[in-house]
Amino acid sequence: MIHPLHTGLNNKYALLGAASFLGGSMRMTVSLCVIMVEITNNLKFLPLIMLVLLISKAVGDAFNEGLYEMQARLRGIPLLESKPKYHMRKMKAKEACRNQKVVYFPRVVKVADAVSILRNSKHNGFPVVDQTKSGEALVIGLILRSYLLVLLQSKVDFQHSHLPCALRSGSIPIRHNITEFAKPVSSKGISMDDIFLGPDDLEMYIDLAPFLNPSPYIVPEDMSLAKVYYLFRQLGLRHIFVVPRASHVVGLITRKDLLVEENEDPSTVELWSTIIRARQHDKRVNRRRSEVENPLLDGLLVQE
Secondary structure, eight states: OOOHHHHHHHHHHHHHHHHHHHHHHHOOOHHHHHHHHHHHTOGGGHHHHHHHHHHHHHHHHHHOOOHHHHHHHHTTOOOOOSSOOGGGGGOBHHHHTTTOOOOOEESEEEHHHHHHHHHHOOOSEEEEEEEOTTSOEEEEEEEEHHHHHHHHHHOTTEESOSSOHHHHHSSOOOOOOGGGGSOOSSSOOOOGGGOOOOHHHHTOEEEOGGGSBSSOOEEETTSBHHHHHHHHHHHTOSOOEEEOOOSSOOOOOOHHHHOBOSSOOGGGOOBHHHHHHHHHHHHHHHHHHHHHHSOGGGGTOOOO
């Protein structure tokens, strides 16, 4: 017959063993501690559970990564850690590009060229470059692979001319609904194997201007790679363009420039901080005037 005291000790050891296993494999501390305390409904186990989780996490970190990190790495998920590596502080954004050739699209691209680029590269986003009047290449936006696949499958935006739509008709028609570009939840979306294009289709052109993102995130080439890392981490970015150092400054925006009053004429926009300071100043001036005109002793005087 098993003594009740031994049964209680075995239960405690089983609980602490389960907590240590989960803490060492998943590297969870605070949340797992709360879960274990709620399961037992006994706060007396809290110090022991905290000690076990800290020790198991420290031992696990000394040997390998956590279970979730290993699964993300095996599946090829680009999971970023909370802080960049130390050597990134001494690297520039240009060095992270690995001197690879940039794959880009012109504004009006030939269908055959678009198909060739999509088949030979695995990028999910491409810069779109347009030529200025002086012949200089200018980045005008970012086009996604999924958008290009939708355009190639629908074929409604194919054109015979290699000129942009705005130069030919004065306006850019849009023949798609926004839901067509949304990625389906139940599948991976369209692939190149799902698209059939004939010889006549490959000789057509597509104007990418209506479908690109005209304001992608851009950093100068000499920016610290650690700062670029924090941009990806905090903003959840997937693509960022590296460009040469800008030659001139167009303007400067501060925090106060974003604190504008609503329902205000743009020509006479005032800052919230300025309005508040002005109102506080008016209140102080009125208070001083009232104190000078009506002294405090006036209320205590008895008039006959």
